[in-house]
Amino acid sequence: MPTSLSDPVGRYEKQPTVPLPAGARVLTGARAWAAAADAAVERAAGRSPLLVVDAYPGADLPLIAAAIGEALPQWTVVDVEDAAALPIEAIDARFADNLTDDRVFGVLSHADVDAFYDPERLAKLAVEADGDDRPLVLLGWGADLVARRTGAPYALVLADMARWEIQLRQRAGAPNWRAGNPDEDRLRKYKRGFFVEWRAADRHKRTLFDRVDFVLDANAIGAAAPAGREAGMITGDAFRAATANAARAPFRVVPFFDPGVWGGQWMKRKLDLDPSQPNYAWCFDCVPEENSLLLEDEEGAIVEIPSLDLVFTQPQALLGERTYARFGAEFPIRFDFLDTMEGGNLSLQVHPLTDYIQDRFGMHYTQDESYYLLDAGDDAVVYLGVKDGVDRDAMLEDLRTAESGDRPFEAEQYVNAFPAKKHDHFLIPAGTIHSSGANSMVLEISATPFIFTFKLWDWGRLGLDGVPRPVHLDHGERNLVWDRDREWTEANLVNRVxxxxxxxxxxxxxxxxxxxxxxxxxxxxxxxxxxxxxxxxxxxxxxxxxxxxxxxxxxxxxxxxxxxxxxxxxxxxxxxxxxxxxxxxxxxxxxxxxxxxxxxxxxxxx
The missing domain is CATH 2.60.120.10 (Jelly Rolls)
Known part of the structure; x- marks a missing residue:
């Protein structure tokens, strides 16, 4: 092991912020809702005021409704989801082909939010809202669908959430959107969000950004909300100015850390993380699909928004004209940490070839990646490429035997193990079998679609939930490139400086x-x-x-x-x-x- 493991390193900022424009303020509590109500009254111009709170799926609607009711007792709150959403059985049937029976993988949905609603009930709700002479709040994911059908002027609040916060809540027992599945396997919950709910939700909120009057930090509302932070609200103008400014200066997203069965000790000690945790396996330090941005006003108050909002609202300034033309409003580069210091090997795995990921899952590019060694022990290795002269059928048969539990897979009989030291760089194009061994600290530099990992062998381990981690040999077999043997791998993928x-x-x-x-x-x-x-x-x-x-x-x-x-x-x-x-x-x-x-x-x- 390197002696540097316990040495202190300069400060690692775990809560980086992006400034709000000068003069913008984060509003909280009754003051925030009063400002939203005032905007609705002003826009109504003598009509009954209408306030629309369109909430990302996963937001805690009962708590939001309670906060509105306490701040605006004269206003009537209508839960659009309860009034017009399709029964969960109908939603399940509608998206069965996207969700599949697989525990991890589905097919990307291209549905919009209205696919989750009964059109007749939406229309009926719009008529009722338009004829109501009371101050009215429409609340829920897709509430804007109803408001636009009324033809009446309204003020619009987006109650937004980051995907990482949603995942934490689901692990703690929160269900998917109206799914009633609190005890379901968290991988299946994530699959439903990733392939179906979040796709529709992102399409929907992209239609709101230019019109939204206020943005509410729904990450801070709920039992799992960050301690000590009130749910803040900023104006739509402040939100748009902050994202425009962020796309023209260096910034960091908020990193998040997660334990794993192979997790190590390097990040805990080097980055000053919670020492009571057994390990940290991952740090996602640049995954805009999952990370957050913290928008901070001049008094230090914070509103948390998904970093995807910056990608969606400022794609050309952020990505550049050519990158935007190639990928659309999607951040194609991912940086993350894989810590196996005093831990275990990562799973032996392969990522899908481009044609396969397009054909089977609907993704338009795949997870090419690389391992950059931030640190390494004396015994560190990277498993990469098949050995010369490997018998393909024998290797696949041994993998299947290992999956059945009859005997372990002898990885080093079939896969190259290259010694790894600090600042080495191993390249891993899709189709290449690979794994980081124990006692390594890897900066993984890769393309963004990170969910698509086909595990071939997981060293006989259970997940942290006590359930065997999923292995996908059928997918893996169809994507392994067998001519990437030691000679080719060493010549093309190892330290090509x-x-x-x-x-x-x-x-x-x-x-x-x-x-x-x-x-x-x-x-x-x-x-x-x-x-x-x-x-x-x-x-x-x-x-x-x-x-x-x-x-x-x-x-x-x-x-x-x-x-x-x-x-x-x-x-x-x-x-x-x-x-x-x-x-x-x-x-x-x-x-x-x-x-x-x-x-x-x-x-x-x-």
């Missing part, structure tokens, strides 16, 4: 990824500073060496932004030129960053 320049104290290297993968990774070593340019596409970086740096604009376009060791940060395409330099507090002699971008999307690149 190319020095591009070395001048003025800065060394720039290309470390990958493989030509079959769309992500380009550059590493910069420097003592004082290194100049960069987004060249029209989003950059994702991690400080892999050194205690602290700051990101500055040569033109003063944004305030200096401080980054600490191991922190992942995003530099939007709109930033253009930027400099990474040591701060006055830095004590390190050398600094290193890895930077990922989408290959073929930089300005002037063919």
């Amino acid at each position: 190319e020095v591009l320049s070395s001048e003025d104290g800065v060394v720039e290297e290309r470390t990958g990824l493989h030509e079959l993968e769309f992500i380009e990774v550059r590493r910069h070593w420097f003592a004082d500073e290194a100049a960069h340019d987004t060249e029209g596409t989003v950059n994702v970086l991690n400080l892999v060496e050194g205690d602290e740096v700051e990101i500055v604009s040569p033109t003063g376009a944004f305030a200096p932004y401080t980054v600490h060791y191991a922190e992942t940060f995003i530099v939007p395409a709109a930033v253009g030129e930027y400099v990474i330099r040591r701060t006055e507090r830095s004590r390190s002699d050398r600094f290193g960053t890895v930077k990922a971008s989408v290959r073929g999307t930089r300005t002037g690149e063919a």
Whole structure:
């Protein structure tokens, strides 16, 4: 084991924030709802006022309704979901082909929110709302569907939630949207959200962003809400200005950490995490589908929104014209940590080929990835590619035998085990069998569709829930590329470092990824500073060496932004030129960053 495991490292910021525009304030409690009611009254222009609170599925509607009732006792609250949603049996039948019988994998739905509602009941509810002479609140996912049918003016509140918060609540017993499945396997809950509910919910809220009058932090409402934080509300104008500003300066999303059966101790000690936890396996430090942004006003009050809202509202400024044209409003690069220090091996796995993921699951690109070693023990290895001369049928038969529990799979009989040390980079194009061994700290740099991992062997372990973790040999067999043997793997996937320049104290290297993968990774070593340019596409970086740096604009376009060791940060395409330099507090002699971008999307690149 490296002696550095217990050594302290510079501060790792676990709650990074993005500033709200000057003068914007986070409203809470009765004051927030009074502001929303005032907006509805003003817009009504003498009619009965109508306030619409459209809530992302997973929001705690009873608590939101109670807060509204307490703050606005003269207003009538109508639960749109109770009044017009289809019975869960009808919803299940409608999406049976998307949900499938598999525990993990489904097929992406292209439905809109109105597919979850009875059109006749929606129309009836709209007529009733339009004829009601009382101040009225329409509450629930899709409440805007009813309001738009009334033809009446209204004020609109979006009660938004991040997917990670929804997952935490589901693990604690919350059901999927109206599903009545509190005790169901959490993987099946996640599958329902990922393939069906969140797809429709995201399509729906994208129609609201330009019109919304207020955004409510629904993450802070509920039994599982973060301690000590009131549910804040900001104006729609503040929300739009904050996301526009965030897309033009460096920022970080809020990282989240999770234990696992193979989890280790590196993050706990290096990043100052809860020492009472047995381990931490993952840290998702740049997964905008799941992460949050914390919007902070000048008094330190915070509203949490999904970081996907930034992707949806500012795709061209954030991603760049070419990346947006290629992927749409989707963040294609993911950075996360895999900690096996004093832990165990990851599962032996393979990711689907592009044709397979499109055909079977409806995803338009796959999870190509790589392992960058932030740290490694003396015995660390990365399993990668099949051994020379492997008997395909014998290997598959042994995998099936291992899955049945008759005997373990002898991985090193069939799979290469490459020694791994700090700052090594292993490239893993889809179709390549791979695993990170124990006693490694991996920065995983990959494409974003992270759910699509076909486990082939999990070393005979149970999950943290005491249930065997799912193995997908049928999928895996159809995606293993068998000619990626040791010779090919070593020549193409192991430490393919190319020095591009070395001048003025800065060394720039290309470390990958493989030509079959769309992500380009550059590493910069420097003592004082290194100049960069987004060249029209989003950059994702991690400080892999050194205690602290700051990101500055040569033109003063944004305030200096401080980054600490191991922190992942995003530099939007709109930033253009930027400099990474040591701060006055830095004590390190050398600094290193890895930077990922989408290959073929930089300005002037063919």
